[in-house]
Amino acid sequence: MKTYDDPELQAIAVKLASDDPGIRRVGVLDLVDSGEPEAVELLLLALRDSDTAVRQEAAKVVDEFEAEDMADALIAALGDNDEVVRNAAAHALADLKDPAVAEPLLEALDSSSDGFVVAGILRALKPLRHPGSQRPALKRLGDTDPVVRREAVGVIGWLKQPENLPALVETAQHDEDPEVRRAATGALVYASPQQVGQALIGLLTDDHWQVRCEAANSIGKLDHQAALPALMDATRDELWQVREKAVDALGKLGSAQAIPVLGECSQDAMSNLRKAAIGALGTIGHSDGLPFVQSAMDDPDPDVRKLARWAMSKLDNAA
Structure with a gap:
């Protein structure tokens, strides 16, 4: 010793x-x-x-x-x-999260075939945004392990390189694992609506609800105005979680065209959806939303009533 x-x-x-x-x-x-x-x-x-x-x-x-x-x-x-x-x-x-560890991580990644090890290394590489991680991450998009593919998506998304968008879109649209598709859909937010907007609109009808949620969320972040009709359709999705994300996105797009649909959602049986709808109406701040906000002032859910008071103040200020 x-x-x-x-x-x-x-x-x-x-x-x-x-x-x-x-x-x-x-x-x-x-x-x-x-x-x-x-x-x-x-x-x-x-x-x-x-x-x-x-x-x-x-x-x-x-x-x-x-x-x-x-x-x-x-x-x-x-x-x-x-x-x-x-x-x-x-x-x-x-x-x-120390740049000094990037090189040993990349060396280990190049020599490893163990899925857990590879996924752990990719997760560690993500916040480092090291340019040397781009090539191995793109390669791992074809890995047989979905956890590895998901972590590879994370690395690529954080690098924010335009040349990687086709690979991310392909993964979002066609990977067999819904969690990988969800991660890739979320990673697309560093692009412009012109680059990935149509792909995101298509993902609003993905077979898995979490992918649809992520697509609505990404559309809202990108302020993709052309997605307005598709988002309004998504407010009638079979799952309330998707409807809620679509409503949130409509609020971010800020178009008065969505007010009738948001009004319907403000009267839904699901209180989370009513809250989202009232919040969106307040964010849009158009007087056409006033009747729905007024109605929500008497909602049985106190959180909805609280949001209705906030939305009313936004409408009053816009008047």
């Missing part, structure tokens, strides 16, 4: 060398309060401990240490035989 000049660190090293895994776990927790640069060496040792619980504790506290020192160990921990350790390492990698 290596000896350390710092008495506190030496005491921790003794704990980590104990035959008792419980004592070694305590040693890991003590490392967090040490503050000594050499504590990293001991944490790396704990990440390779023979006891699963010790490795779990080590993986949970890695974000307290310098990212560049920990990246390789965390990447290795992604392949641990214990799921808790793998998950903790994946979350810790994603939380690092």
Whole structure:
């Protein structure tokens, strides 16, 4: 066992060398309060401990240490035989958000075929927006693992490169996994309505309701005015969650043409939809919405009544 000049660190090293895994776990927790640069060496040792619980504790506290020192160990921990350790390492990698870890992450990504490891690396690469992650992320859109494809979409979306839009549109429209399609649909918001507007309109009729919700949400963010008729149709979707997102988007588009449809939604049996409709009418701020807002002043749901008072103030100011 290596000896350390710092008495506190030496005491921790003794704990980590104990035959008792419980004592070694305590040693890991003590490392967090040490503050000594050499504590990293001991944490790396704990990440390779023979006891699963010790490795779990080590993986949970890695974000307290310098990212560049920990990246390789965390990447290795992604392949641990214990799921808790793998998950903790994946979350810790994603939380690092340090550009210094990009290169080791890319090297590990290039050499790995394990779906969990690949997904964890992609998740960690996303907030770094490293240009070198574009090519491997595009490649992973064709991976057999939907979790990998979803994380690849996240990387591509955060890079915000126009040349990647065709791949994202293709994924949003045709990936077999609805969660991947949903992620790709949401990632399209960095484009312009001219580039992805028609694709988003088509996604309002996707087979999966979460994709339809995401399409409505993205249309609202992009202020895609040409989607107005499709959004009004979507307010009659079979699921209220989709109807609510369509109503929200109509409010963001701000067109008075949507007021009759929003008025219908303001009288729906679902209170969440009534709230969304009244909020949209207030955002649009057109006097044609006044009768529906006035009616909502007596709504049985206090949240709807509160929104109606807010919407009324918006209509009064617009008058």
